[in-house]
Amino acid sequence: SGQAAQRLNASSGPWLYPPPTILLSALTRFGSFGESFLLWTGISILLSIVFLARAGIPWPVIFATIISPAAVWNMSLGQLGLISGALFVGALAWTINRPVKAGISAGLLVLKPQAGLLLPIVFLARLRLVAILVAAATIAALAAVTTARFGNAIWTAYLHRGVPLMHAYFGAAFPHGNQLW
Numbered sequence: 361s362g363q364a365a366q367r368l369n370a371s372s373g374p375w376l377y378p379p380p381t382i383l384l385s386a387l388t389r390f391g392s393f394g395e396s397f398l399l400w401t402g403i404s405i406l407l408s409i410v411f412l413a414r415a416g417i418p419w420p421v422i423f424a425t426i427i428s429p430a431a432v433w434n435m436s437l438g439q440l441g442l443i444s445g446a447l448f449v450g451a452l453a454w455t456i457n458r459p460v461k462a463g464i465s466a467g468l469l470v471l472k473p474q475a476g477l478l479l480p481i482v483f484l485a486r487l488r489l490v491a492i493l494v495a496a497a498t499i500a501a502l503a504a505v506t507t508a509r510f511g512n513a514i515w516t517a518y519l520h521r522g523v524p525l526m527h528a529y530f531g532a533a534f535p536h537g538n539q540l541w
Contacts, residue, residue, distance in 0.1 A: 376526045379514045380502040381440075381471045401435050408446035411465070415446075415453035444475040451479050451491075459483075459491040466491065467498020 388396040405426060412422045425431060426442070434441035451465035462483070469476030483491045506514065 376522055376529065378470055378473060379506045379510065379518050380499075382510065382514065383502070383506060384471070397438060400438060404435060404440075404443045408442045411443075411446040411450040414461075415450040417449065417453070440472045440475075444469060444472040448475055448479070451476070452482065455482055455486050455488055455491060459488045460494050462488065463491040463494025463496075464498050466495040467502070470499045470502055 384400075388400075390396055390399060408426065409422055412425065413419070417425075425445075431442045431445075447465045447469050451462045451469070454462035454465065462479075466476055466479040466483070469479070479495070480492065483489075483495075
């Protein structure tokens with residue numbers, strides 16, 4: 361509902377990521393903050409392993425990815441880097457022989473869109489129009505579910521407050537704010 365958008369903006373300021381990302385916040389409903397964090401981390405690791413394994417990535421590489429300093433640091437911050445990286449690798453691996461899977465992977469990257477910016481170029485270069493259509497359908501489905509759950513106001517809040525803040529954040533001189541971690 362519109363109240364969800366208002367609560368989101370009132371409690372945390374404008375949301376920097378597209379509204380479908382908020383669907384992931386449903387995981388925070390279970391238990392304490394620490395329990396929710398562990399649940400999110402476990403699901404991120406599990407889904408990343410599944411995507412990478414199904415993409416044909418060798419097990420030693422998957423293991424090295426999961427325990428890499430970058431992945432561990434990213435997970436300690438509760439970020440989407442591990443899962444978005446796995447989705448990106450999956451989309452690339454499936455581009456040639458599995459365009460539907462590639463499109464679904466690419467579409468799910470709407471949760472962290474900067475991670476998937478190159479995929480449309482890859483799909484066009486490979487003439488994988490099915491992957492482009494499936495990615496668009498996946499994004500549309502996530503947008504529809506988000507709108508059904510939170511109402512149109514979540515999009516208005518994102519477009520009018522979140523996008524300008526994101527532009528200001530990414531356009532500011534480095535380092536600033538949270539870039540100093």
